[in-house]
Amino acid sequence: MKLHLEDLEDLGRGAAFLGTGGGGDPYIGRMLATHAIREFGMPELIDVDSLDDDAFVCTVAMLGAPTVLAEKAACGEDADRVISLMERYHRRKIDAIVPVEIGGLNSMIPIMAGARLGLPVVDADGMGRAFPEIQMVSFNIHGVSCTPVVMLDEHLNSVVIETGTAKRAEELARVASIEMGCSVLVSLYSMSGLQLKQSAVRGTLTSALEIGRSIAAGRRTSDPVGSLVRFLNSSPHYGKCAEVFAGKVVDLRRETTKGFSMGHCTLEALDRSRRSMEVLFQNEHLVARENGRVKVIVPDLICMVDSESLEPAPVETLKYGQRLRVLGLRAPDILRTPAALAVLGPQAFGLSEPYQALS
Amino acid sequence: MRIGIDVGGTNTDAVLMDGNELLAGCKFPTTPNVSDGIRAAVEAVLGTSGIDAARIRCVMIGTTHFTNAFVEGKHLVDVGVIRIALPAARGIPPLMDWPEHLLARIGTHTRMVRGGYQFDGRLNAPLDEQAVADAAHDFRNKGIRSVAITSLFSPVKSDMEQRAAEIVAGILDGPSITVSNTLGRVGLLERENAAVMNASLAELSTRVVSSFRSALLDMNIHAPFYISQNDGTLMSAAAVEKHPVLTFSSGPTNSMRGAAYLSGLKNALVADIGGTTTDIGMLTNGFPRESSLTANIGGVRTNFRMPDVLALGLGGGSLVKCAGDTVDVGPTSVGYQLTQRALIFGGETLTASDIAVAAGYAHFGATDRVSHLSRALINSAVDRIHEIIADGIDRMKVSADAVPLVLVGGGSVLVNRPIPGVSEIVIPKNADVANAIGASIAHVSGESDHIVSYDTTSRNEAIEAAKREAILNAVRAGADAGSIDVLEIEELPVAYLRGGSVRLRVKVAGSLAAAGPA
Numbered sequence: 001m002k003l004h005l006e007d008l009e010d011l012g013r014g015a016a017f018l019g020t021g022g023g024g025d026p027y028i029g030r031m032l033a034t035h036a037i038r039e040f041g042m043p044e045l046i047d048v049d050s051l052d053d054d055a056f057v058c059t060v061a062m063l064g065a066p067t068v069l070a071e072k073a074a075c076g077e078d079a080d081r082v083i084s085l086m087e088r089y090h091r092r093k094i095d096a097i098v099p100v101e102i103g104g105l106n107s108m109i110p111i112m113a114g115a116r117l118g119l120p121v122v123d124a125d126g127m128g129r130a131f132p133e134i135q136m137v138s139f140n141i142h143g144v145s146c147t148p149v150v151m152l153d154e155h156l157n158s159v160v161i162e163t164g165t166a167k168r169a170e171e172l173a174r175v176a177s178i179e180m181g182c183s184v185l186v187s188l189y190s191m192s193g194l195q196l197k198q199s200a201v202r203g204t205l206t207s208a209l210e211i212g213r214s215i216a217a218g219r220r221t222s223d224p225v226g227s228l229v230r231f232l233n234s235s236p237h238y239g240k241c242a243e244v245f246a247g248k249v250v251d252l253r254r255e256t257t258k259g260f261s262m263g264h265c266t267l268e269a270l271d272r273s274r275r276s277m278e279v280l281f282q283n284e285h286l287v288a289r290e291n292g293r294v295k296v297i298v299p300d301l302i303c304m305v306d307s308e309s310l311e312p313a314p315v316e317t318l319k320y321g322q323r324l325r326v327l328g329l330r331a332p333d334i335l336r337t338p339a340a341l342a343v344l345g346p347q348a349f350g351l352s353e354p355y356q357a358l359s
Numbered sequence: 360m361r362i363g364i365d366v367g368g369t370n371t372d373a374v375l376m377d378g379n380e381l382l383a384g385c386k387f388p389t390t391p392n393v394s395d396g397i398r399a400a401v402e403a404v405l406g407t408s409g410i411d412a413a414r415i416r417c418v419m420i421g422t423t424h425f426t427n428a429f430v431e432g433k434h435l436v437d438v439g440v441i442r443i444a445l446p447a448a449r450g451i452p453p454l455m456d457w458p459e460h461l462l463a464r465i466g467t468h469t470r471m472v473r474g475g476y477q478f479d480g481r482l483n484a485p486l487d488e489q490a491v492a493d494a495a496h497d498f499r500n501k502g503i504r505s506v507a508i509t510s511l512f513s514p515v516k517s518d519m520e521q522r523a524a525e526i527v528a529g530i531l532d533g534p535s536i537t538v539s540n541t542l543g544r545v546g547l548l549e550r551e552n553a554a555v556m557n558a559s560l561a562e563l564s565t566r567v568v569s570s571f572r573s574a575l576l577d578m579n580i581h582a583p584f585y586i587s588q589n590d591g592t593l594m595s596a597a598a599v600e601k602h603p604v605l606t607f608s609s610g611p612t613n614s615m616r617g618a619a620y621l622s623g624l625k626n627a628l629v630a631d632i633g634g635t636t637t638d639i640g641m642l643t644n645g646f647p648r649e650s651s652l653t654a655n656i657g658g659v660r661t662n663f664r665m666p667d668v669l670a671l672g673l674g675g676g677s678l679v680k681c682a683g684d685t686v687d688v689g690p691t692s693v694g695y696q697l698t699q700r701a702l703i704f705g706g707e708t709l710t711a712s713d714i715a716v717a718a719g720y721a722h723f724g725a726t727d728r729v730s731h732l733s734r735a736l737i738n739s740a741v742d743r744i745h746e747i748i749a750d751g752i753d754r755m756k757v758s759a760d761a762v763p764l765v766l767v768g769g770g771s772v773l774v775n776r777p778i779p780g781v782s783e784i785v786i787p788k789n790a791d792v793a794n795a796i797g798a799s800i801a802h803v804s805g806e807s808d809h810i811v812s813y814d815t816t817s818r819n820e821a822i823e824a825a826k827r828e829a830i831l832n833a834v835r836a837g838a839d840a841g842s843i844d845v846l847e848i849e850e851l852p853v854a855y856l857r858g859g860s861v862r863l864r865v866k867v868a869g870s871l872a873a874a875g876p877a
Contacts, residue, residue, distance in 0.1 A: 027660075031451040031548070068478045070546040071512055076450045112450070154447035154483075181447075181477045248754070270753075319667075321754050 001045045001123065001206060005037055008108070010212030015107035016312035017211050018204070020301045022284035023104015023130030024066050025314070028073045033108040036076060036115040043114030048124050048200050051096060055193035057122065058086050059100035060113045063151070063173065064183035066316065069105065071183075078152045078185040079113035085150045085158055086187045098122040098196060100137060100189060102204040103130025103284070104314075109185075121205070126189065128201035128238070128332045129301050132283040134173060135166035136344040138334050139189045142199035149173055149188040153180040201332050203237040210235075215310045224310050225325050232329060239330025240358055244288060244295045245277040246270060246307060249322045265318055267326065277326065279304070281315050286349050288326060296328035297351070299335045299344050300358045303327045328358045360414045361873075362401060362580075363799025365613060365792075366393055366422040369634050369695040370769075372795040373400035375408050383408040384792040386769070388695060393424055393567065394574035401578055417873045418575060418584040419593060421613040421798035424567055425560055425603040430657035434566075435464040435559040436505050439498035440551070441491060441527070443474035443510035443519050447483055448547055453509075454555065456548075458658040465559045468503055470494035474519045475511025478545075480810070483511050486519045488526055495530035504531060505561040507554035509539035511547065515862065516810070535561035535601075542604060542663055549653055549662035556659060557604040564603035568596050583837075583873065585801070589665055590846075591616045591646055592804040592868050595836065604663065607656065610794065611638045611668040615647045617797030618765040621787035627763040628752060628781070631793070632770030634676040635692035639669045639751045642765075671751045675770035676701070677711040679740050686739040688714075688747065702728045711773055714740040721772040741776075749778045756780060767793035802868040804846065805833025811863050822848060825865040833867050843869035 003011075012026035019026075037043075051057065060082060062074055083094055097110045097117075102125040114121040126137035134146055149161040149169050159176045163169050169188070177184050191199075214231040218224035225243055232241035247267035269275040277295070279288045285302035288295050296302045304313045307323040330336075335344065336357065342348070345355045360382075365372045366389060374384040383404040390396040397420075405412055428434050440453045453469040454462065472490035475483040498506060506527050510519040517540035524536045537558045543550030568586075575584060585593035588605040591612045599606065614631040618624075625645040631638045641648040647666035654665050672690020676697040680687050688711055693700040700706035702713045703724025709732075715721035717729035717737050756762060761782035766774055767790040774784065789796065807828040811821045826845060834840050849864040 028451070028548075031455055035451055035455060065478075067545055070549075071478065072444070072447045072547065074450045075446060075448070156446075181481075181483070321756055323754060 001047075003042055003045050003111070005034065005042065007209055008033060010216060011107060011205070011209045012212065013215055013312065014208035014210065014212030015102060015104055016314065017215070017303050017305070018128070018208055018301065019103035019130040019312065019314065020284045020303055021281050021313070021315040022132070023101065023106065024062070024069055026105055026108060028069060029105040029108025029112075032074055032076075033111040033115065036112040040115045040118070043111060043118070044120040045123055045205060046096060046120045048122055048197055048202055051122070051193035051196065053192065053194035053197070055095040056090070056092055056190070057096045057098050057193065057196055058083070058094055058187050058190035059098055059126065060110050060185065060187050061100045061106040062109055062183065063177055063186045068182040072154065072181065073183065074109065074112065074185050075154050076112070076116060078154060078156060079109070079116055081156050081158070082150050082152045082185050082187040083113065083117055085152070085160070086148070086190055089148050089150070089160070090190060094119060095193075096120045096122050098200065099125040099205065101125060101127045101130055102208055103127065107205065107208055122196065122200070123205045124196070124200035124202045125204045126199075126201060128204055128335055129299070130284050131344055134170035134188065136348065137166070137189065138201050138340065139191065139195075139199045140166040141337075141340045141343055142195070144189055144191045144195050144199055146188045148190070149186060151176055151180065152185045199334075201237075201334055207235060207237050215305075218310060225327075228310065229327065237332055239333070241327060241329045242358065243325055244328045245290060245326040247275075247277060247324065249318060249320055249324065250276075252318055252320060263315060267324060270323070279326070282349060283315070285315070287346065287351055287353065288328070294353050294356060296358050297346050297353060297355055298349060299331040299340070299355075301329040301331060303329060330358045360410065361416055361799055362404065362418045363795040363797070364397055364400060364418065364420045365610070365794035365798055366397065366420065366424055367610060367633070367794065368423055368427055371396035371400050372792045373397075373404045374792050374795040374799055375404040375410060376796070376799045381789055381796065382410065384789055384795065386791065392570070393422070394570040397571065397574045398578060401575075401580070405578070412579040415580050415582045417582045417871060418580060419587060419798045419801055420571060420584060421587040421609050421794060422606060423610045425564065426607045426656070428563055429556055429560060432460050432464050432657075434563040435461070436562045437466040437468060437501070437503045438555050438558040439494065439503045439506040440469040440555055441494050441506065441508045441523060442469070442471045442551060443486060443491075443508070443523060444547065445471050445473040445484065445487075447475065447511055451548060453551055456660070461657065461659065465555065466503075468498060468501060470497070476516045476519075478512055478515065480516050486522055488522070491523045491526045492530060495527045499531050504533070505535045505558040506531070507537045507539070507551070507558040509547065509551040509554050512545070513538070513540040514543070514545050514550070537602075541602065544662050546653070546662045549660050552659050553604060553661040553663050556656070556661065557602060560603040564600050568600050572596065585871070587613055587798045587801045589663070590804070591797075591801055593801045593871065608665045608668070611640055612647055612666050613797030613801070614638065614767055614794045615640045615642055615666065615797065616645070616800060617793030617795070618642070618767045618787070619645045620796055620800050621767070621789060621793055622765045622785045624763055624765060624785065627765050627785075628755060629765045629767065630748060630752070631768040632766065632773060633674045633768045634697055634770065635672070635674045635694045637671040637673045637748065637751065637770065639671065639755050640666055641755050669751055669755050671747055673711065673744065673747045675710065675712040675773065679709045679711060679714055681736060686736060686743055688740060688743045711740070711744060711770070714744070715773050720775040744773050745776050745778065748774060752778055753780055766790060803833055803836045803838040803871050804866055804868040805829045805831065805836060805838065806864065806866050807832065808862070808864045811861060813861060821863060822865070825863050826867065829865045829867045833869055837871050837873060838869035839872040840869070843867050
């Protein structure tokens with residue numbers, strides 16, 4: 001599978017879709033990746049199964065506050081350095097880079113790093129979407145250690161975290177990132193090819209690309225949402241997809257606590273049926289309830305798109321009167337096991353409703 | 360006595376106002392040389408009213424000239440771009456995502472140098488003054504005279520932009536310098552783009568301002584003139600020469616402010632229906648609701664404050680097309696050629712105006728030229744026009760409650776039916792010159808912007824002091840002290856600095872003293 005520079009716009013759109021409202025603005029990621037590709041060339045995109053069991057891979061991502069990332073994104077050399085620190089720590093070469101989070105900005109950072117370092121990028125990730133915390137990753141659920149977590153700021157100052165649990169690593173990394181300027185490059189979840197095969201959410205980079213393409217192509221048809229839903233229902237990587245609501249934003253409340261934005265968005269149906277849907281979001285959408293009844297709940301994906309352009313609508317751009325279509329997408333099976341739900345299911349976000357698969 | 364002028368892409372409107380009273384208003388086609396259209400319009404209002412030019416106390420001008428020039432890539436100059444952020448932000452160089460046709464105009468003269476701050480005001484790196492000087496020498500050798508300077512987190516701390524501007528000013532001969540913190544918010548690429556856009560208009564802004572000035576002097580008007588900006592307040596001629604981008608969406612703002620004034624409504628929807636487009640916005644307390652999104656202007660991302668306006672491709676000149684049983688209206692339009700190409704004006708093109716005349720609810724042009732149109736066609740087209748507007752209205756409303764709708768602009772004759780979700784439709788008298796009226800009632804603003812510590816000064820005292828300073832600045836800019844209101848108080852906490860530090864910004868506005876009571 002070969003990526004082209006022109007694919008990045010579709011990939012970014014698909015990544016924003018899979019960001020389920022969060023994940024950071026893929027635009028910045030696309031600019032970073034484009035700049036690196038122009039200088040170093042396009043990295044190779046490889047399948048999980050093409051890796052040897054004893055190959056050595058790690059993730060690369062950006063971590064920080066979205067408003068800070070908008071001012072100060074990665075530099076490039078920080079990606080080189082974070083990988084060389086990881087290699088020095090393990091005393092062996094990295095063979096490939098795998099995205100930790102396909103949703104949003106972090107779909108592009110591995111492509112930037114892969115281009116700069118001449119390393120292949122694996123068509124997979126650890127979330128199949130976007131999640132706000134380091135432990136909410138399929139690798140962690142399958143027992144892959146997230147440490148060492150190597151963090152780097154733009155001055156190439158580094159912090160390496162070693163600790164017992166991914167949750168504790170998250171807490172320490174969050175504090176360190178603030179001191180480091182709230183926008184840092186991070187490499188974590190270093191593992192073998194075999195571990196990746198057992199724990200990856202597969203095919204997600206190509207899924208994001210194809211979702212972006214399907215949205216662009218759908219605009220030229222009479223039923224753009226229908227064609228996107230049909231496409232997603234044929235995807236081998238995600239489960240069922242359905243449009244769960246069409247309406248406009250009639251209420252929006254949000255607050256920022258502990259670095260995470262918490263919000264409620266209420267949509268009302270356009271057909272004057274008085275049906276309404278409330279979507280609760282942290283950094284990403286968590287639960288969509290129609291007239292109080294759960295329609296979609298995390299880890300299934302709640303994807304809001306503009307009703308005409310089908311452009312994904314991130315939470316920071318939601319506004320009154322905006323017309324949206326809400327799509328539910330069943331998360332890949334690997335995220336829906338009891339062990340996975342304990343880490344990234346509704347209760348991990350303080351919701352009281354149990355997980356129920358999108359039907 | 361004052362004159363309000365709106366220079367649009369199609370028409371130049373002028374109004375003569377005495378206090379609250381409209382003495383005369385008129386509409387002329389915009390001319391390629393903007394000042395001819397202004398002269399024609401101003402002479403017409405003075406002529407009809409019989410008022411002597413010497414009695415004019417001030418002139419307010421709204422113009423989309425700079426927006427159009429930028430979008431079309433006309434009259435732009437080469438820009439030297441300095442970004443002060445290294446070692447940060449080097450992964451995305453300046454101008455990386457600009458369209459080729461604009462880069463062909465402004466060049467790619469970019470320099471990244473060390474400096475800038477972190478999100479909380481801590482130092483990123485000390486300013487590399489030598490590198491700034493080197494960049495300025497390079498620009499001088501290339502004959503560049505307009506420079507845009509952007510430093511990391513300058514909305515939090517702007518002193519490095521100021522220092523770099525001093526260095527550049529000392530090396531280039533009479534340069535025009537734009538510093539980003541005066542234009543945009545946090546978001547380095549978007550703020551830098553706004554600064555570069557502004558710098559690219561440096562020559563045009565000087566030229567246009569001086570042509571406005573000479574057009575007025577030619578008519579023996581010696582009163583000061585002001586230009587309206589995006590937020591509905593006025594800038595002095597000198598300020599526009601420095602910051603032309605701040606006029607970028609003054610057109611919709613003026614029409615909405617004019618609609619508020621003419622209708623007496625402070626909370627309402629406004630639809631400005633022109634020849635090609637309909638702009639729909641929401642008035643809250645007499646001012647347009649602001650958009651929170653990044654705006655794309657001519658293919659360039661920016662983030663300066665703009666009114667939240669929905670533009671629909673419907674206007675008096677919109678083409679009406681039939682395909683089988685379906686009739687569609689717009690988005691293509693005959694635009695300024697309406698008076699030649701529409702059927703009612705003897706042309707061969709079926710437009711939305713022809714439909715309104717044929718349906719019997721608009722009365723202009725030659726009615727007999729549309730008598731051959733079938734009832735079915737007219738009805739479907741009228742349905743479609745109302746559908747498009749109703750749909751736009753519904754998008755801009757914040758709640759299901761019915762809201763009044765004010766219609767302004769020459770195309771307001773297209774509407775004659777109730778619209779769902781609208782409590783009443785108001786078409787005020789003089790709705791066709793609402794833009795110019797909006798410009799004529801624009802206020803003068805003043806700002807205060809400092810980092811203060813609530814540990815050494817109490818919050819109340821600090822805010823009061825900032826208000827006093829902002830009011831003083833507004834009065835210096837020409838505001839009537841008695842009419843000043845506080846528009847916004849913004850407090851941005853600055854952590855890690857000595858205790859309780861915040862960036863405190865206060866903005867006030869009042870009516871122009873020279874304009875007399877409004």
